[in-house]
Amino acid sequence: MNVSRLRPAHTTRIPTAAVAAAAVLGLLSLSACSSDTAGKAKDGKLSVVASFYPMQYLAEQIGGEHVSVTNLTKPGVEPHDLELKPKQIGSLGEAGAIVYLKGVQPAVDEAIKQSKNKHAVDVASLTALEKHGDEVDGKHHDEHGHDEHGHDEHADEGHDEHGHEGHDHGGGADPHIWLDPVKYAEAAKGVAKTLAEADPEHKGDYEKNAGALVKKLGALDAKFKDGLKNRASDTFITTHAAFGYLAERYGLTEEAISGLDPESEPSAARIKDLHKLAGEHNVSTIFFETLASPATAKTLAKDLKLKTDVLDPLEGITDKSRGHDYVEVMEANLAALQKALGTK
Structure with a gap:
C-alpha cells in the first residue's frame, strides 16, 4: 500500500496581504463604475x-x-x-x-x-x-x-444656496x-x-x-413688442397675478382677481375695485387659465357683461393647451391679448 496516497493534498496558502489588496482593487473598480454611471439615465445621457x-x-x-x-x-x-x-x-x-x-x-x-x-x-x-x-x-x-x-x-443681489x-x-x-x-x-x-x-x-x-x-x-x-403697439387699452384682468413681468415688459397693466396664489379667494372690496377698473379702462375680456378653476373669472365676466378667454400662465402643457410647447402657447397668449386690448 502506498502510504503517500493517504496524505492530505498540499494546499497553497495565499498571503493575507494579497487578499486585502485584491479586495481594495475590487472596491476601487466598483467605485469607478458607479462614478461613471452616477447622474446618468439608463440610456447613458x-x-x-x-x-x-x-x-x-x-x-x-x-x-x-x-x-x-x-x-x-x-x-x-x-x-x-x-x-x-x-x-x-x-x-x-x-x-x-x-x-x-x-x-x-x-x-x-x-x-x-x-x-x-x-x-x-x-x-x-x-x-x-x-x-x-x-x-x-x-x-x-x-x-x-x-x-x-x-x-x-x-430684490437685492445675492447668491443662492448652490453658490x-x-x-x-x-x-x-x-x-x-x-x-x-x-x-x-x-x-x-x-x-x-x-x-x-x-x-x-x-x-x-x-x-x-x-x-x-x-x-x-x-x-x-x-x-410681442410689435403685436401690442397700437392698442385701445393697456389694462387686462386675469385670474391670478402671474403676468406682472410680461405686463411690465410691454407697458401693460395687470389686474388680478386673486394675488400670486391662484387658489386664493378675492375679497368683496377687490371685486368692487375690478368692476370700477373694467369700466374706467375699457376692459373687454376677463381672462382665466387652464389649470385653476375659472369659476370666479366667469362670474365676474357675467356680472360685467364681458367676454372670457384663456391667458395661459404656462405652468403645464396639456391637451387643452393652445400649443405644443412654450413658444406656441406664448404666441397664443399674444393673440388673446391683442384681441382683448383692441390692437389694430
Whole structure:
C-alpha cells in the first residue's frame, strides 16, 4: 500500500496581504463604475430633473440630445400644490442636474435642499425678481414693484444656496419670470453653465443650444413688442397675478382677481375695485387659465357683461393647451391679448 496516497493534498496558502489588496482593487473598480454611471439615465445621457414645465423646456432646449429630462409635475397638475412621492424625492439625490425655480413649489424647494445635489440650479437666482400683485405684505404695489410711497422693492443681489450669483428672492417676490421672454432668456445661460458643470464633455453643445434658445426668445419678444403697439387699452384682468413681468415688459397693466396664489379667494372690496377698473379702462375680456378653476373669472365676466378667454400662465402643457410647447402657447397668449386690448 502506498502510504503517500493517504496524505492530505498540499494546499497553497495565499498571503493575507494579497487578499486585502485584491479586495481594495475590487472596491476601487466598483467605485469607478458607479462614478461613471452616477447622474446618468439608463440610456447613458445626463439625467436632469425639472420641477415643472417651464424648467423642463429650458432643460430640453439647452440639453438637447445629451440629456434625459424628468418633470416632477405631471401634465394637468397645478404646480403650486405638488406633493412629492418618496421615489421622486430619491431621484433628486441621484440626478446629474436639477433645474427648478424657488418660490413656486415649497415641497420641491425643501426636497432639493435636503438632497444636497451640487448641480441644482435655481432659475430665479439667474435674473432680478420683483414684487407684483395687488397686495404684498399689506401694502399696495403698482405693476412696477413700487409701494404706495414710491419705495422700490426690487430684490437685492445675492447668491443662492448652490453658490450661483444672482438675486435674493425672499418673501413676496414674484417667481413668474418665464412669462417674460427677456428674463427667461437671461436664465438660459445659467442653466447651460450648470449642465456643463455636470457634464463637461458636452459644454460646447450646451452653450450653443443656449445661444439658439436666447435667439428664439428674442424673436418672441419682438413679436410681442410689435403685436401690442397700437392698442385701445393697456389694462387686462386675469385670474391670478402671474403676468406682472410680461405686463411690465410691454407697458401693460395687470389686474388680478386673486394675488400670486391662484387658489386664493378675492375679497368683496377687490371685486368692487375690478368692476370700477373694467369700466374706467375699457376692459373687454376677463381672462382665466387652464389649470385653476375659472369659476370666479366667469362670474365676474357675467356680472360685467364681458367676454372670457384663456391667458395661459404656462405652468403645464396639456391637451387643452393652445400649443405644443412654450413658444406656441406664448404666441397664443399674444393673440388673446391683442384681441382683448383692441390692437389694430
